[in-house]
Amino acid sequence: xxxxxxxxxxxxxxxxxxxxxxxxxxxxxxxxxxxxxxxxxxxxxxxxxxxxxxxxxxxxxxxxxxxxxxxxxxxxxxxxxxxxxxxxxxxxxxxxxxxxxxxxxxxxxxxxxxxxxxxxxxxxxxxxxxxxxxxxxxxxxxxxxxxxxxxxxxxxxxxxxxxxxxxxxxxxxxxxxxxxxxxxxxxxxxxxxxxxxxxxxxxxxxxxxxxxxxxxxxxxxxxxxxxxxxxxxxxxxxxxxxxxxxxxxxxxxxxxxxxxxxxxxxxxxxxxxxxxxxxxxxxxxxxxxxxxxxxxxxxxxxxxxxxxxxxxxxxxxxxxxxxxxxxxxxxxxxxxxxxxxxxxxxxxxxxxxxxxxxxxxxxxxxxxxxxxxxxxxxxxxxxxxxxxxxxxxxxxxxxxxxxxxxxxxxxxxxxxxxxxxxxxxxxxxxxxxxxxxxxxxxxxxxxxxxxxxxxxxxxxxxxxxxxxxxxxxxxxxxxxxxxx
Amino acid sequence: xxxxxxxxxxxxxxxxxxxxxxxxxxxxxxxxxxxxxxxxxxxxxxxxxxxxxxxxxxxxxxxxxxxxxxxxxxxxxxxxxxxxxxxxxxxxxxxxxxxxxxxxxxxxxxxxxxxxxxxxxxxxxxxxxxxxxxxxxxxxxxxxxxxxxxxxxxxxxxxxxxxxxxxxxxxxxxxxxxxxxxxxxxxxxxxxxxxxxxxxxxxxxxxxxxxxxxxxxxxxxxxxxxxxxxxxxxxxxxxxxxxxxxxxxxxxxxxxxxxxxxxxxxxxxxxxxxxxxxxxxxxxxxxxxxxxxxxxxxxxxxxxxxxxxxxxxxxxxxxxxxxxxxxxxxxxxxxxxxxxxxxxxxxxxxxxxxxxxxxxxxxxxxxxxxxxxxxxxxxxxxxxxxxxxxxxxxxxxxxxxxxxxxxxxxxxxxxxxxxxxxxxxxxxxxxxxxxxxxxxxxxxxxxxxxxxxxxxxxxxxxxxxxxxxxxxxxxx
Numbered sequence: 001x002x003x004x005x006x007x008x009x010x011x012x013x014x015x016x017x018x019x020x021x022x023x024x025x026x027x028x029x030x031x032x033x034x035x036x037x038x039x040x041x042x043x044x045x046x047x048x049x050x051x052x053x054x055x056x057x058x059x060x061x062x063x064x065x066x067x068x069x070x071x072x073x074x075x076x077x078x079x080x081x082x083x084x085x086x087x088x089x090x091x092x093x094x095x096x097x098x099x100x101x102x103x104x105x106x107x108x109x110x111x112x113x114x115x116x117x118x119x120x121x122x123x124x125x126x127x128x129x130x131x132x133x134x135x136x137x138x139x140x141x142x143x144x145x146x147x148x149x150x151x152x153x154x155x156x157x158x159x160x161x162x163x164x165x166x167x168x169x170x171x172x173x174x175x176x177x178x179x180x181x182x183x184x185x186x187x188x189x190x191x192x193x194x195x196x197x198x199x200x201x202x203x204x205x206x207x208x209x210x211x212x213x214x215x216x217x218x219x220x221x222x223x224x225x226x227x228x229x230x231x232x233x234x235x236x237x238x239x240x241x242x243x244x245x246x247x248x249x250x251x252x253x254x255x256x257x258x259x260x261x262x263x264x265x266x267x268x269x270x271x272x273x274x275x276x277x278x279x280x281x282x283x284x285x286x287x288x289x290x291x292x293x294x295x296x297x298x299x300x301x302x303x304x305x306x307x308x309x310x311x312x313x314x315x316x317x318x319x320x321x322x323x324x325x326x327x328x329x330x331x332x333x334x335x336x337x338x339x340x341x342x343x344x345x346x347x348x349x350x351x352x353x354x355x356x357x358x359x360x361x362x363x364x365x366x367x368x369x370x371x372x373x374x375x376x377x378x379x380x381x382x383x384x385x386x387x388x389x390x391x392x393x394x395x396x397x398x399x400x401x402x403x404x405x406x407x408x409x410x411x412x413x414x415x416x417x418x419x420x421x422x423x424x425x426x427x428x429x430x431x432x433x434x435x436x437x438x439x440x441x442x443x444x445x446x447x448x449x450x451x452x453x454x455x456x457x458x459x460x461x462x463x464x465x466x467x468x469x470x471x472x473x474x475x476x477x478x479x480x481x482x483x484x
Numbered sequence: 485x486x487x488x489x490x491x492x493x494x495x496x497x498x499x500x501x502x503x504x505x506x507x508x509x510x511x512x513x514x515x516x517x518x519x520x521x522x523x524x525x526x527x528x529x530x531x532x533x534x535x536x537x538x539x540x541x542x543x544x545x546x547x548x549x550x551x552x553x554x555x556x557x558x559x560x561x562x563x564x565x566x567x568x569x570x571x572x573x574x575x576x577x578x579x580x581x582x583x584x585x586x587x588x589x590x591x592x593x594x595x596x597x598x599x600x601x602x603x604x605x606x607x608x609x610x611x612x613x614x615x616x617x618x619x620x621x622x623x624x625x626x627x628x629x630x631x632x633x634x635x636x637x638x639x640x641x642x643x644x645x646x647x648x649x650x651x652x653x654x655x656x657x658x659x660x661x662x663x664x665x666x667x668x669x670x671x672x673x674x675x676x677x678x679x680x681x682x683x684x685x686x687x688x689x690x691x692x693x694x695x696x697x698x699x700x701x702x703x704x705x706x707x708x709x710x711x712x713x714x715x716x717x718x719x720x721x722x723x724x725x726x727x728x729x730x731x732x733x734x735x736x737x738x739x740x741x742x743x744x745x746x747x748x749x750x751x752x753x754x755x756x757x758x759x760x761x762x763x764x765x766x767x768x769x770x771x772x773x774x775x776x777x778x779x780x781x782x783x784x785x786x787x788x789x790x791x792x793x794x795x796x797x798x799x800x801x802x803x804x805x806x807x808x809x810x811x812x813x814x815x816x817x818x819x820x821x822x823x824x825x826x827x828x829x830x831x832x833x834x835x836x837x838x839x840x841x842x843x844x845x846x847x848x849x850x851x852x853x854x855x856x857x858x859x860x861x862x863x864x865x866x867x868x869x870x871x872x873x874x875x876x877x878x879x880x881x882x883x884x885x886x887x888x889x890x891x892x893x894x895x896x897x898x899x900x901x902x903x904x905x906x907x908x909x910x911x912x913x914x915x916x917x918x919x920x921x922x923x924x925x926x927x928x929x930x931x932x933x934x935x936x937x938x939x940x941x942x943x944x945x946x947x948x949x950x951x952x953x954x955x956x957x958x959x960x
Contacts, residue, residue, distance in 0.1 A: 080530045093529065100523055102530055199530040205759035234532050235761050313759055316564050319573020320527040324625065340566055363564075363754035372756060 002030070002162035003478060006071060006219045009165060013060055013070040020056040020070030024049050024114050027072050031117065031163045034484055037144070040157040042077050042135045043085045043118040052114040059112050068222060069112025074164035076155050077118040078125055079210075080199040081105045084115070088201045089123040089133040089151075092321045092328045092347035102199020103231045104168055104210050111226045116164050119154030123349045124318065125175055125203040127151050128421050131412050132351040140183060141481040142447050146405035149179030155213045156183040161484045166214040166223055170200060172207045173306050174400075174425025177437035180213055181400035181450020184439040186467065186477060187213040188220045191457050192432035193238035196231030202317040204310035205236075207429040216477050217438065217467035221245040224460060240458070248465030254288030256466065259393030263299040264424055264452075270403040276441030276449035277399045280470065284397075287469055292393050296385040301378050302427040303419055308362050308375035309430075314352075315359025321347065354415065383431040390456045395466055399424055400450035404443035424452060434460050438467045439476040448476075485722070486686035489714040490694075491649045491679055492641035495656055496634045497666040498610070498674040499542045505609050505633035506533030506576060513672050521612070521627035527571035532760050535560075539633040540764065542665035543583045543607050544774045546635060549663055549781055550602050552587025554771055560607075560761045563753045568625050569612035577636075579755040582606035583764065589639075589659070590783075591651040592801075600652050601640040608634050635665070641680065641691060646710040650703050653677055662782055662807045676701050681713045683721070692717070693727040697734050697741055709734035713741050785810055793817065793824035802832050808846045812853050819857030826860055834877050851880045858887040869948055872896045900947040902954065905938070908946075909954050912937045923959055931955065 004012070012018045028046055035041050049072070056070035080086045080098035082105075087093045101109065109115070122132040130138040130153030138153040140146035141161035148157040152169030156179035159167050169176040171189035180187030188211045195210045202208060212223035224245035231237045258281070265274065281291060323329035323343030330342035348356070362371035389396060401421060411418040428435040434457070437450035451470075455463040471477050504511055507524035524531045547554045559581040562574040584605035591598050610632040615624035637656065643649045657675055660666040667674050677700040682692035697713055700706040712734075717727045731750075732741040757763075780788070782804050789800035789810075803813045809831070816827045835856065839849060859876055862868045868876060868891065879890040891897055899905060912934060913920055923930035934955050939946055 080528070086529065088529065096529070098530075099528070197530075198532050201529040202760075233534060235534050236759075312756060316562050316574050316754070316756075319564060319566065320529070320571060322566060322568075322573060324568045325526055325571065326528070336568065360754065363756050365752045365754075368754075368756070 001026070003215070003480070004165070005216060006068060006165060006214070006222050009071050010067055010069075014065070020053040020060070020072075020114060021050060023070065024053040024072050024116065027116055027164060034161055034163055038139050038141060038157050038161055038163070039136050040119055040138050040154045040161065040163060041074070041117045042087060042089070042120045042133075042154065045084060045117070048083060049114055049116055052109070056112045056114055066111045068226060070114065071165055072114040072116040073108055073223075074116045074119050074155060074158050074167040075105060076152050076167065076169050077121055078170050078201045079105050079168060080201070081115060081118070084118060086118065086201070087135070088125070089121040089135065090348065090352070091134045094134065094328060096327050100199065103196035103233065104227050105199065107227050107229070108168075113226070119152070119158055119167060121154055122151035122175075123352050124201070124314070125151040125170060125172055125208075126314070126351050126355055128174070128178055128418050129406070129408075129411065130154070130179075131408065132349055134349060137408060140405050140447070141483055142184065143405065143445070144483070145407050146447055147182065147408055149182035149401075149405065151175040151179075152187075152213060153179045156180055156185055156187070159183070159185045159213055159215060160481060162480065166212065166219055168210060168227070169213045170203075170208055170210045171425075171429065171435075172203050172209075172310060173429050174422040176211050176213055177400050177425050177435055177450065177452060178422060180437040181439075181452075182405040182448065184448030184450075184476070184479060184481075185213060185215060186217050186220055186436065186438050186471075187211060188224065188436040188460065188464070189428065189434060190224065190228060190460055191238075191434045192429075193236050194228050194434075194458070194460070196229075196234040196237045198231055198233040198237075202313075204313040205317060206313060207306075207310060209429070216471055217436075217464045218246070218249060218471070220436070221249060221461070221464040221468070224464070228460075243461060245461050245464055248461045249468045251462075251465045251469070252288065253284065253466065253469050256284070256289035256395070257393040258284060258289050258291045259294035259389050259396040260291050261294050261296040261299065261389065261396060261398055263296050264398030268402050268420075268423065269399060270443070272443040273399050273401065273403055273449050276443070277397075277451055280440040280451045280474075281397065283470060283473055287473060294389045294392055294396065296382075296389060296427065298378065298382045298385050299423070299427055302382055302430055303423060305375045305378045305382065305430060306422075306426045307358065307419060308371045309379065311355040311359030312362050312372055313359070315356045315363065318348075318352070318356060323347070351415070379430045382427050386427075386431045386433060386454075386456075395459070395463060396454040398452050398454075400437040400452040401425075404445060404447035404449060428454055433457060434463060436463055436467060438470060439479070440474070441476055448479075487683050487714075487718050488686050488688070489645045489710070490641045490682045490684065490691060491643040491645070491710060493639045493643070493649060493652060494678040494680070495637045495653065496676045496678075497637065497660050499539050499633040499635055499665055500667055501536055501538040501542070501633050503536060503538075504631035505536050505539045505607065507631050509631065511632050513669075515628055517615075517624070517626035517628060519628065521630060525571065525631045526627055527573075533576060533758075535761060535764065536633060539607055539635075540583065540766065541774050542633075542663075543605060543635050544766065544771060545663050545665055545778050546605055546637065546660065547584035547587065548771070548775055548778065549659060550584075550587030550589055552584045552602060552605065554766055555581055555583055555585060556766055557581065558583045558606075558764045558766075560758045560764065561755045562758045563755055565751050565753060567611070567614075568623065569614045569627070569630070571612065571627060571630055575609060575611065576758055576761070577608035578606035581763075583766070589652060589655055591648065591655045593648050593651045598642075598648065600642045600648075603638045603640055605635055605637045608636060610634050641682070641694075646707040646714075649679060649710055650707050653703060653706055658806060659782070663779065670701050673701060677706050679706060679710055679713075681710055681717070682727070683714055683717045693729045695727065695729065695741070696731045698731060698744060700734055705734055705736050708736070708739055709741055712739060716741065779807060793828070795824060795828055799825075799828045799832060803828060806846065812846050812849070815853040816857055816860075819854055820860050823860055823864060826863070830856060830860060834874065838877075838881055850883060851877070855880050855887060862887055862891065866900050866947055867891065867898055868896065869898050869944070871944060872898060897945065898947050899942055899945045900950055902950055905942070905946055905950055905954050906958075908938055908941050909934075909951070909958055912941065913958060920959065931959070934959070
């Protein structure tokens, strides 16, 4: 059962082979057994979960079930969920009970899916290893010494360890794809604007995008059918006709043109990740695809550009955490300024403070043009690189990360080394394109490798089909860590 | 030494939308604290702003009314600073690309007209309120006002002295009220002025160092604050000092301005485009739709009154001082069916005087345009003399009923029966042979004496024209 796809679970529920309550209960038990070692969940609320499961069972019995009704899903703790503690991985929100549902959460609720719990994450989604969480790092289910990636590390680990059939994540610079790659699961970051950001705690508004994290591309497609769509409460949400993300799953790949950016196969890529990706590309050729060399010349600029723009936006997005209305407030202070300073000094962790300071600096009078405006210009060049590339190919492929999961502490004291681990994912966010990561093998250390698939704007259905065909031909996505 | 006082105004007008600029919460004034602040207004984690189109349309109306340029693309920016009544830690405003650029307003100071250039008008959200009085040693925060739509209208430093500044503020005030984009209620803070004041020696072309006086919410405070501030700056310079650029507050109780913060303490607001909001794109079609929905502007109405009603420019100006007054006048003329000048005289004369005396607005006039029309008709048909009409007007004001009822009840009907008038005239001429002789010997002035005697005898009710005619005939 723990390896069952969403489609299979739905069939079991529809055929009354199991109930949502049984399913939910069994996942809660798995969480209870494994979470102490993994730390993938920060908040559980069995009462709410089981109540939702009962409601789902009633809906199934009444014959009014939607395709995924009754199946549990874990939510990254960046999404506000009514009645749930919503921490964003921070001491600042340790005591914050959200009074409303994020759009994504309400979409899954409306579809009858059961909220299984809130997953751990890097503080305010700032991190690539989950080590910045106030609630302690998540362990990689494949290797307890390895990071699970970040920032959606809790969601990735929960799915990889089969503590949840599926989970939500968010991706600002790779926060779905990188942990998906490092834990051997499938994750999709949609085109910017396809999924509403309402109720998702903002890190960098122009880059943040929510997406599904699951065992397979097919599961991701079913989840996209629930979470995507226009929401008038998010001004950057795109008003487009709704689409069926499963529509291209069975499309054969003959004639598919895959672009291989030479910058993604250059210095810095580890040999075993390179080999696994090459093997995946060979599989694609077997399936009828052809590959073409392309160039994304401004790739190397994506990290500096990102580390100007994302902190700039974050520095003001996080201003609302001031101790005045909700969340943490320092216990002792002398006056208003002292209250602000102590609250924020005590409430935020060091990575968050680092980015607030970078962001404040680059927006300051006299530096704005040199940093922020310049970065925006280069951002456009990066998007143009992709535009040009998609003249030559249907999808772009390459490694999701330069290496397999690194060890705890390995990069924690070297922010730049940590930032460089997102070299292949960040440009996709800057351009607003959809990207996904699909498991494609293991490194010499037995840790998973992810294949990144990048599509043109709104090409999610095609990408999911391209990934699904690969998953029909391979079994990497069905592998489970033996620690569980 | 002659000094020139140079003033530019920044006016915050609260736009008359029923919901806030970026949320659906109500903007109604006076609700219990924090009952009109939704998740977006209190900046819960995860919430996002959505622009209220009604606020944009009001900004466009102002832009069209002042002949400004409506930006086809404008950008909302975050203005970052920490304050407890600013929930997000930034205010959403417009910086580099405001919704309206350029434009002007013509003001009247005494006999002279002057054009004040307007630099820009931009949309922004208001902050909440900090309440220091009711909480001992603590501060209360009321976020009802947070997110209320404001249009900040910035003028060039084109005004010289407080009289011009007040005239500009009043003209702008009546314009936004006329357009219906702002309720103009200054006590409730719907129209607040910041004055940038500097002084320079007459004839100098460079501007002096300016001080900004914040939050002047009455025309009187605006006038006094500018006068005080100009005097203060002149004294500093005359004593050999230099004016420091700073932000000041006006204290109406002591009639003085005080330092709020100096330029050195000025915030670095770190403006940048708000990534939660797309650039505001205003199509030609949207502008035209907004223009079509606008009321006739005061200036256009003024010239129409001159051509359509044949009124002097002065009358047209007075009658278009407010939209309500103009509407009253037009309804009056329509009900009378002409007599535009007589109607104007009544509105500008007796009616305005009575309204002023009772501190009433035209909308609250106890005499309706229909009643006043009936009164004017009784003058033109000869029922009432001008003098009697005034008495009837007083009675209408006091609520004594319709015109004909009042005339009847008070017995004010003018006597137009020539037989009755002739009888009285004959009696008077017979009783005053000396005066008749004087008149006939060329003393024309005596004519008034006979009119007076006849009116007295008829208790003022004689039709004056008829009386004149009869007297002339009998004396001639």
